[in-house]
Amino acid sequence: MPGYELINSLEKKALTDIFKQGSVFFAHGFDKIRKKYHVREFENLCEKYFNAKYCLMVSSGTAAIKIGLKSLGIKNGDEVITQSFNFIATIEAILDAGGIPRITSVDESLNMCPIDLKKKINKKTKAIIPVHMLGFSADLQNIKSLAKKKKIKILEDNCESIGAKFKKKYLGIHGNVGVFSFDFGKIITTGEGGLILTNDKKIFNYCKQYHDHGHLNIPTLSRGNDKVKMHGFNYRATELQGAIGKVQLKKLKILLSDNKIKYNILKKILEKKFLIRKIHKDTLPNYDTFIFFEKNNQKKKRIINLLKRFGLGTKNLPDALKWHCSYYWKHCLNKREIKNSLSTKKMLEQAIAIPINYRVKALKYERLAKNILKLK
Ligand SMILES: Cc1ncc(COP(=O)(O)O)c(C=O)c1O
Known part of the structure; x- marks a missing residue:
């Protein structure tokens, strides 16, 4: 996972440029003293690159999974099925959202086994998280058709396979919501960081509000006078991460x-x-x-x-x-x-x-x- 191997003067310039552009490290507000919005630009570039209607940069891949699960309506006692070859973060995000993790075995691709998935689905199942481990796609053909038949939502954990595809389309956009990680071990990195991808405006709006204390970010209002409809948390990314992300995406x-x-x-x-x-x-x-x-x-x-x-x-x-x-x-x-x-x-x-x-x-x-x- 070599994103860090290519860090060079371009990332350094992106960071030093922020100082020339008003030294605003925060992704929102401070409109009068800033010349750029790096996180927003990075999100727009990701939307184009990965062909997702909406992208939201957040503080980590783990945060992205948790926010994504909450946007799907996971609440206390709901079962969320994921797989046995995985990273602990997926389980932690399920627990943090109040869900109960259920585990499938893996197939010869070392990703979620659809046959075992079918056995694990029950009335309490509210979401499925196939995790595309170490560069390879899960059997989305069978996982998607099972989910469709049973009317269960899919969150694709694509933290480890950014750039991989299913049916010629990038992983991360085949379920209701998808997530990437940009931590230091990933194919592109912003040090720490994550991305939420979705084609569903409702899901996007939920994630956008939840990751930022519920802020509606109404453009005509100052941040201090902004409105709110739900409680959230702080999972925001910084401009430093956004600026680096733009450079890394090009690589x-x-x-x-x-x-x-x-x-x-x-x-x-x-x-x-x-x-x-x-x-x-x-x-x-x-x-x-x-x-x-x-x-x-x-x-x-x-x-x-x-x-x-x-x-x-x-x-x-x-x-x-x-x-x-x-x-x-x-x-x-x-x-x-x-x-x-x-x-x-x-x-x-x-x-x-x-x-x-x-x-x-x-x-x-x-x-x-x-x-x-x-x-x-
Ligand atoms: C499969 C998987 N899910 C989630 C994560 C969590 O991402 P982050 O480290 O950005 O929180 C990772 C990171 O290693 C991962 O490999």
């Missing part, structure tokens, strides 16, 4: 094509001997991680050591497995969900993730893959 295309080249080098060599992660029909990954499977634990260790010798970690698998597998989240989930997560834990224990980095040369990936093939 996304370069990163996506670089990822694809390196991913395909690894694939061509490693698929000769290893089972690799499934790509669902009609989907296009952002290719920022290459995942393959090795059942033999000793051999897996040898591969991981080789990766270390090449100066690469294994990202979440297995480096940060405990933060990405719900089997380990006894502090957030009940016993039933922990038990449901066991099969995923076993599957993930056989997975190895190679991060695709911009600064690591394609030739190095080729040498790495050839050396992995030679290991006994």
Whole structure:
């Protein structure tokens, strides 16, 4: 997830320019002393880039999920279904919105298993959160048709797969609401930050008010005299994040094509001997991680050591497995969900993730893959 690898003088200039434009770091108001509205400009650029009617920048991806769930009307006791290969933030957002997290297993793409999803849906289910993990789309075809049939809302957690597509359209706009993260590990980064995408004006208006203490932001009123209809919270992004976001967005295309080249080098060599992660029909990954499977634990260790010798970690698998597998989240989930997560834990224990980095040369990936093939 290499957005930070491309930080250079352009981001620095974007920040120093803010000082020349009135030094306003706040996204709203101060109209008389500012020349720019960076967060708003970034939101407009995202709307065009990802073809969403409405985008709202917020303080983090975690905040974006929580706000998104609240906009879908999640309240105390509602069940929200998500998946066992995930990041803890999704569960925390469900709990914070008052929901009860339910967990599905994952399929060969390591994303939500639609067959298990069908079994988990019941009268209390109010939303489904498919999480497009590490660059790959979930099986949206089947998840969407199930949700439609059962009249359940979808929130797409696309924090980890910005730039990936389903049916030629960017992930994040296929459900009722979608979210991105721009934290420091993501393909484009604003240090911390998140985005809410939706084509539904009602959802957008709710999110806009909720993330900013309920402010209606009526243009003819000063902020101090602004009106309010509901309580909210403070999940605003700053102008510093907005300004950086505009620069990083311009770099996304370069990163996506670089990822694809390196991913395909690894694939061509490693698929000769290893089972690799499934790509669902009609989907296009952002290719920022290459995942393959090795059942033999000793051999897996040898591969991981080789990766270390090449100066690469294994990202979440297995480096940060405990933060990405719900089997380990006894502090957030009940016993039933922990038990449901066991099969995923076993599957993930056989997975190895190679991060695709911009600064690591394609030739190095080729040498790495050839050396992995030679290991006994
Ligand atoms: C799948 C997923 N959801 C949510 C988040 C939370 O995003 P943030 O770190 O911006 O709060 C992350 C971040 O790592 C993530 O990977």
